[in-house]
Amino acid sequence: MALLIMVSWGSQLAVSHGSIGYALAAAMAFSLLVSVLLHELGHALVARWRGVGVRGITLDLLGGYTEMESDPRKPSTELLFSLAGPLVSFLIGAVATVAALLMPPSLLRILIWQVAFSNLVVAVYNALPGLPLDGGRALRAAVWAINGDKTTGTIVAGWSGRVVAVLTIVVAFVLYATGLYSAVGLIIAALIAFTLWQGATASINQAKVMARFPLIDPVRLARPLFVVPTGTSLAEALRRAAEQGRPAAALGVADASGRLVALVKREAAAAVPEQRRPWVPVESIARDIDSVGVIAAGLRGEDVIRAVQQHPADEFLVTTGEDVVGVLHLADLVQLLDPRARRSAQ
Known part of the structure; x- marks a missing residue:
């Protein structure tokens, strides 16, 4: 993008200003990056002011995004967060416009005019009501405040974002023609x-996933745990589980005192050829129980998702106090949230 700006704008400036026109174009590319940074810092500062942590800011010359540690829990926070960026861009554009009007004609004045114009365009365009634009987040906050459902707000703003994406390319073709x-x-x-179409589509899909959050019950999702003593072969462990009507159970490994010490890795067990299973002890394809994630049986919905995000793993012990209720496989959680995952796997 920086090279594209330098070539397109620099070639126009070079006609009247020579090679210095390309240097001015490079300065313009840099000023755009700084403007985007200030825009995103506006989001970040408002998020922290409202008690939402910020993980980081990612920039590119098509825009940027601020990654928060958690989603806003109130429509008002979402609205303030969404408006902060366009407001910063508008203020930069306004200040640059005043500065350019007060400056005598010069190359620097040309640069300041471009900074003013680009920031005002960003402020206006970003305020359009469609995700992933800031105006889309404001629209989501408004729908959320009206009907109390953030998911519905996301779907509405996502479809609106698709409309904005289509109109963007249509208007561009008209202007080009x-x-x-x-x-x-x-x-x-x-x-x-x-980029807008992709972002809007991702928002719609995310909303569909979030709509299934109330279905998340780790106890119901957990597979039963079938425990065998250390030294048991994989073939024997599977035979015992099937004999007791629990072929889909997760396999645990207990020490001589009966204490659970390891959990057999499902993928590793499936990868062992059937003819070798009688010779493979379960502990050789198991992970220490202390390295397995834990989810409290009382958690529900978004709290389960948050627990998984804080300690990423492919399986978790579902516990009530010191008792293990079962084992929750991440793949089972994904299939609950996105039924298409099951169909694609099949």
Whole structure:
């Protein structure tokens, strides 16, 4: 993107200002990056002010995003967070406009005018009501505040984002056809529209997943735990589990005192050829129980998701106090949240 800006804008400036036009174009590319940083810092500062932690900021010349540690729990927080970025861009544009008006004609004045124009465009465009734009987050907050359902707000704002993406490319083609847009401008508009469509689609899919959060019950999702003593072969452990009507149970390994000390890795067990299973002790394909994640049986919905995110793993012990209720496999949780995962796996 920086190279594209330097070539397109720099070539125009070079006609009247020579090679220094490319240096000015490079300064413009850098000022865009700084502007995006300030825009995202606006989001980050408001998030922290409202008690939401910020993991980081990712920048590119098509925009950027601020990654928060958790989603806002109130529509008001979502609204303030969404408006902060466009407000910063508007203020930068306004200050740059005043500065350019007060400056005498010069190359620096040209640069300041471009900074003013780009930030005002970003402020206005970003305020359009469609995810993943900031205006889309504001629309989601409004729908959320009206009907109390954030998921519905996300779907509405996601579809609105798709409309904005389509209109972006349509308007760009019209401007190009009338000679008001260059080929480079059309390419940039197409990239923006494609990015918007992807972001809007991801938001809609995420909302569909979130709508299934109330179904998350770790006790119901957990597979029963079938424990065998250390030294038991994999073939014998599987035979005993099947004999007791628990072929889908997770396999645990107990020491001589009967204490659970390890959990057989499901993928590792499945990878052992059937003819070798009588010679493979379960503890050789198991992980120490202390390295297995733990989820309290009383957690539900989003709290389960948060527990999984805090300690990523492919399986978790579901516990009530010191008692193990069962083993929750991450794949089972994913299939509950996204039934398409089951179909694709099949």
